[in-house]
Amino acid sequence: MSQENNEVTVGQASQACGPAGEPCAPGQAKACTVREVLDRVGGKWSIGILVAASQGPVRFTELERRVEGISRRMLTLTLRNLERDGLLHRTVHPTVPPRVEYTATPIALELHGALVALTDWAERHRSAIADARATYDRARGAAD
Template sequence: MEEGTFLSQGNTCVPGPLRPGDTVQRGACAVTEVLDRVGGKWSIMVIVSAAAGPIRFTELERRIAGISRRMLTLTLRNLERDGLVSRTVYPTAPPKVEYALTEVGQELNQYLAQLTAWAERHRTTIHDARTAYDEARAAG
């Protein structure tokens, strides 16, 4: 029996042997994992906020409304682990720490900028579609 990570019938990635009904989609599992990480609200906000160049933790905290220190810390660690953000510690007292996008993070930011521009162009269309849908559902 084949071993690895597979997409189950419930469309979740599961490790282990292939079972009857499982779909072999190793690539889908990897893509899903990456999109789950970089597609999160806080990850996107950190990437966009760090796009202009090195930035300190407190500045990120000020720029990202509603993020807690704990969530910012976790998000930065995950983005660093994924190779999207680099962390530089300067030997000063107190230590100075800066975060910057890596090349991969900068590339992702370009796509996020395109997505943002698309959302801006189509926000009225989407709002109108939602309103029409809600009105049609309410009318029964």
């Protein structure tokens, strides 16, 4: 995709989905650009959350365990953003204490295959990438 294509819109959004995540004033809505959508679904934490939620309802604490390295604050923010974007559905069960579950929406389930393929690729090639980095760093260190 060329630089010029980053302004292509995806559907007719009713709210802004820019980096600040601020809604537009009524009647001033803008459509999400392809880059904004890809930034959200390809974010550091979004992939793991969406893959986990695509397997069925998942609770916050389970996501904390499954998404390695994520803080509670970042998990909360990412869940809110994914829910806002229509990729997750949040269900609060009226129990004491309240039980909250997240499930993938149909559009997230459509994305699931691509995310799994991406994570599988990363797993298969992480050693080769680590070796390439080490080789690059050695060559740069020797040259500098």
